[in-house]
Amino acid sequence: MSRTARTASAALTVALALGVSACGGSGGDDVAADAKQTLTVWAMGAEGEKLAEVAEVYEKANPNVTVKVTPVGWDVAHQKLVSAAAAGTMPDVAQMGGSYMGEFAELGVLEPVDTKTFDKGDFFPAGWSQGEVDGTAYGVPWYVDTRVLYYRTDLAKKAGVDKAPADWQEMRSLAAAYQEKAGTKWGLSIQPSGLDTVQNFYPFLYSAGGAILDDKGEAVIDSPEAVTALKEYGAYFDKGLSNKSVQPGYDVVKDFGNGRVPMFFGGPWHVTLLNEGQPQIKGKWAVAPVPAGTSSVSMAGGSSLVVSKDSEHKAAATAFIKYLTDTEGQADWYERTKDLPANTAAWDSGKLADDANLQVFRKQMDTAKSSPSTAQLTEITDKVDQAIAKVTQGKASAEDALKTAQSEIEGIVKQ
Amino acid sequence: MGTTTSAAAEPAKVKDGPGAPAPGAGRQGRPRGKRSMGVQNAAGWLFSTPFLVLFTVFMAFPILATLLMSFTDFGLRNVTRPWEANFIGFENYTELFGDEKFLKSLFNTAYFVVVGVPLTIALGLVVAVLLNNGIDRARTFFRVGFYAPVVTTIVAVAVVWRFVLDPSDGLVAGLFSEVGLTAPDFLGSGTLAMPSMIAMAVWRNVGTVMVLFIAGLQAIPAEVREAARLDGAGVWQEFRGITVPLLRPTLLYATVITTIGYLNVFEEPFVMTQGGPSDSTLTVSLNMYREGFNFFHMGYASAMAYVLFVVIMGITVLQLRLLKDNTK
Numbered sequence: 001m002s003r004t005a006r007t008a009s010a011a012l013t014v015a016l017a018l019g020v021s022a023c024g025g026s027g028g029d030d031v032a033a034d035a036k037q038t039l040t041v042w043a044m045g046a047e048g049e050k051l052a053e054v055a056e057v058y059e060k061a062n063p064n065v066t067v068k069v070t071p072v073g074w075d076v077a078h079q080k081l082v083s084a085a086a087a088g089t090m091p092d093v094a095q096m097g098g099s100y101m102g103e104f105a106e107l108g109v110l111e112p113v114d115t116k117t118f119d120k121g122d123f124f125p126a127g128w129s130q131g132e133v134d135g136t137a138y139g140v141p142w143y144v145d146t147r148v149l150y151y152r153t154d155l156a157k158k159a160g161v162d163k164a165p166a167d168w169q170e171m172r173s174l175a176a177a178y179q180e181k182a183g184t185k186w187g188l189s190i191q192p193s194g195l196d197t198v199q200n201f202y203p204f205l206y207s208a209g210g211a212i213l214d215d216k217g218e219a220v221i222d223s224p225e226a227v228t229a230l231k232e233y234g235a236y237f238d239k240g241l242s243n244k245s246v247q248p249g250y251d252v253v254k255d256f257g258n259g260r261v262p263m264f265f266g267g268p269w270h271v272t273l274l275n276e277g278q279p280q281i282k283g284k285w286a287v288a289p290v291p292a293g294t295s296s297v298s299m300a301g302g303s304s305l306v307v308s309k310d311s312e313h314k315a316a317a318t319a320f321i322k323y324l325t326d327t328e329g330q331a332d333w334y335e336r337t338k339d340l341p342a343n344t345a346a347w348d349s350g351k352l353a354d355d356a357n358l359q360v361f362r363k364q365m366d367t368a369k370s371s372p373s374t375a376q377l378t379e380i381t382d383k384v385d386q387a388i389a390k391v392t393q394g395k396a397s398a399e400d401a402l403k404t405a406q407s408e409i410e411g412i413v414k415q
Numbered sequence: 416m417g418t419t420t421s422a423a424a425e426p427a428k429v430k431d432g433p434g435a436p437a438p439g440a441g442r443q444g445r446p447r448g449k450r451s452m453g454v455q456n457a458a459g460w461l462f463s464t465p466f467l468v469l470f471t472v473f474m475a476f477p478i479l480a481t482l483l484m485s486f487t488d489f490g491l492r493n494v495t496r497p498w499e500a501n502f503i504g505f506e507n508y509t510e511l512f513g514d515e516k517f518l519k520s521l522f523n524t525a526y527f528v529v530v531g532v533p534l535t536i537a538l539g540l541v542v543a544v545l546l547n548n549g550i551d552r553a554r555t556f557f558r559v560g561f562y563a564p565v566v567t568t569i570v571a572v573a574v575v576w577r578f579v580l581d582p583s584d585g586l587v588a589g590l591f592s593e594v595g596l597t598a599p600d601f602l603g604s605g606t607l608a609m610p611s612m613i614a615m616a617v618w619r620n621v622g623t624v625m626v627l628f629i630a631g632l633q634a635i636p637a638e639v640r641e642a643a644r645l646d647g648a649g650v651w652q653e654f655r656g657i658t659v660p661l662l663r664p665t666l667l668y669a670t671v672i673t674t675i676g677y678l679n680v681f682e683e684p685f686v687m688t689q690g691g692p693s694d695s696t697l698t699v700s701l702n703m704y705r706e707g708f709n710f711f712h713m714g715y716a717s718a719m720a721y722v723l724f725v726v727i728m729g730i731t732v733l734q735l736r737l738l739k740d741n742t743k
Contacts, residue, residue: 079708082494082711085495086494086495088495103491103711106491106492107492108492108495108496109495192603192692193691193692193693194689194691194692195689244600244603245582245600245602245604247581247602247687248687248688248689375491375492376710378709379710382705382709386693389691389692389693390693393603393605393692393693395605395693
C-alpha cells in the first residue's frame with residue numbers, strides 16, 4: 001500500500017470509527033452452557049413471533065438460560081443485521097435467510113457450525129448447502145422451503161385435463177387449455193421483471209439442467225441449458241399465457257382463488273394462505289412437482305440459524321439450536337408454524353407423514369437446489385433479473401440477454 | 416435578522432442609533448460590554464448546541480464521510496473492516512461515466528425533470544389562479560382536494576395509482592374499454608412507464624406549488640389589479656402583465672425547489688416499478704440506493720451521490736441566474 005493510500009485509509013478509519021461505535025472485537029471469555037445467562041435471539045417475520053413461545057418451553061427445561069427473542073420484520077431484517085454486524089452488536093443467535101449467508105460469512109461475523117454437534121446427514125442436502133460458504137458450514141438449517149406447482153384441478157377438468165402436467169410441454173398446453181376452454185385470464189403466473197424475478201425462473205433453469213454459477217463459482221448462465229430454460233420462460237409471455245405487467249408486491253393468492261390465474265409456483269406457506277384466505281376453492285386445487293425439463297428440479301430456500309462470532313454464549317447458543325433442529329423440535333415447529341422441517345427424520349412421523357400435499361414438497365426437496373452462496377448474490381441475481389426482463393418484454397432474444405448477463409456476472413465474480 | 420447579526424459581529428460599526436440595546440453595541444463601558452458579550456456568546460452557544468450536535472452527527476459527518484468514501488473502493492467487507500478500504504482517487508468517478516446504467520439513470524432523471532417541472536409549475540399556477548379568483552363557495556374544498564396528495568403517504572398513493580393504471584381491471588382500462596379500446600400497460604411498458612410516473616409525481620406535487628402560488632397571489636395588492644382593469648386590461652393581459660411579473664419571486668422559489676425535489680426522485684420509482692421495466696424508470700437516486708444498500712458498493716454509490724450533488728448545485732445556480740428578477 002502506498003503512503004497516500006495508507007494515510008487515506010487511516011483517515012477514513014478514524015472517520016468511520018466516529019460513526020460506527022465499537023467495531024467488533026468483544027470476543028471475551030465464553031460462558032459455559034450450564035451457567036446462568038441470557039441468550040439474545042433475532043428471528044424474522046412469523047418465525048419471530050412463534051419462537052418466543054418455544055423459548056418459554058425451552059426455559060422451563062433449562063432454567064439457567066433466559067432466551068430473549070426479538071422479532072424482526074423481513075423488510076428491515078437485512079439492514080438491521082448489516083448494521084449490527086458493523087457495530088459489533090450481533091445477537092448470540094440469528095435466523096438468516098439462505099441468500100444472506102454469503103454476505104455475512106464475508107463480513108466475518110459468523111461462527112462456523114460445530115460439526116460434532118450437528119450432522120450434515122440429518123438434513124436435506126439443499127438445506128445444509130445453503131448454510132455453507134466456500135465449504136464451511138456457518139448455519140444450521142432450521143426450516144426449508146421449495147417451490148412446487150399449484151394448479152386448479154376443477155378448472156383443469158373444464159379444460160379437459162385430469163392430471164398434473166409432468167413436463168414443460170404438458171404445462172404449456174395446459175396453460176393454453178385453461179385460457180381457451182376454462183376461460184381463465186392467464187395460463188400461468190410467473191413474474192416478468194423486477195426484483196427477485198429469478199426466483200420464478202429457478203424451477204425452469206434447474207429443471208433444464210442449468211445454473212447461474214457452477215460448482216467452482218464460475219458464471220455459466222449462457223449455457224445452452226439456461227438458454228433453453230429462458231426461451232421456455234419467455235414463451236409464456238410471448239403467447240399471452242402470462243401477464244407481462246406484474247406490479248411489485250403482487251400476491252397471486254387472490255387471483256388463484258377467483259380463477260384468473262390457474263397455475264403458479266408457490267412455497268409451502270401458500271397451503272396455509274389458500275386454506276385460510278380462499279376457503280371457497282377447498283378441494284379444487286392441488287400441488288404437483290415442478291414440471292420437468294430434462295428432470296424436475298426446484299429451487300430450495302428457507303432459513304438457517306447462525307451463531308455470532310462475538311457471542312460469549314456459544315455453548316448455550318449451540319444447545320438451543322440443537323433443541324430447535326433435532327427431530328422433536330422440528331416436528332413441534334411444524335405444528336406451530338407449518339414451516340417445513342429441514343431435518344429429514346422429522347418428516348416420518350405424525351401429520352407430516354400423512355399429508356399428500358406435504359409429500360410433494362418432501363419429494364421435491366430431495367433434488368432441490370439452493371441458490372449459490374456468495375457475497376455478491378444480490379448483484380448477480382440482479383443481472384439475471386435484467387436478462388429475464390429483456391426477454392419477457394420482447395427486447396432481446398434469450399441468447400443475447402444471457403450472453404450479456406454472462407459477461408456482467410463474470411466481471412462481478414472476478415472482483 | 417440582519418441588524419442583530421451585524422451588530423454582534425461588527426460592534427465597532429454600530430453607532431448610537433435607536434437600536435442601541437443591541438448586544439455589545441455600546442462604545443461606553445467596555446469591560447462591562449465585554450463580559451456581557453461573553454455571557455451572550457455562551458448563551459448563544461448553549462441554545463445552538465442541540466442544533467449543532469444534530470447537524471454535526473446527522474449532516475456534516477455523513478457528508479464528509481461520503482466524500483471520503485467516494486475516493487475509496489469501500490465495499491461489503493469494509494462494513495466490518497473499514498480500515499481495509501483502499502484509496503483509489505477518482506477511479507469511481509471515471510468509472511461512473513463509462514457506466515451505461517448510471518448514464519441511463521441520469522438520462523431518466525433529466526427526462527423526469529424536464530417534463531415534470533414545467534408541468535408541475537404550470538398546473539400549480541393555473542390551479543392557484545383559478546382558486547384565488549373563481550369559485551368562491553367551494554374554495555376550501557378544492558384547496559384541500561389539491562393539497563391532499565401532498566400529505567398522503569407514498570405507499571397509499573402507490574396502491575391507488577396501481578389500481579388506476581392496472582391494465583386489466585384498473586380505472587383507466589375501464590374508461591378505455593367503455594369506448595371499445597384496450598388500455599396500454601402503463602407501468603409495464605418501457606416507453607409509457609416514465610410518462611406514467613411523471614403524471615403521478617405531478618399530481619402529487621401540484622398541491623405544494625399551488626399553496627406557494629396562492630400565498631404569492633394574495634400578496635399582490637388589489638389596487639394594482641383594479642388599476643389594470645380600469646385601463647381596460649382583459650383577463651389574459653392582467654395575468655401576463657400583472658400576475659406573472661409580480662409572482663416572479665414565488666415562481667423562482669417554486670421552480671427551484673421543485674427541480675431539486677425532482678432531481679432527487681426516489682419514492683415513485685421505488686414503490687411503483689423498482690426502476691423497471693428494463694431500467695426505464697431507474698433514477699439516479701434509486702440507482703444510488705441499489706448500489707449502496709443492495710450491493711454494498713458504498714464507495715461507488717458515494718461518488719454517485721456527489722455527482723448528483725454537483726448537478727443539483729449547477730442547475731440551481733443556473734436557475735437563480737436566469738430567473739432572478741433583473742428589474743431590481
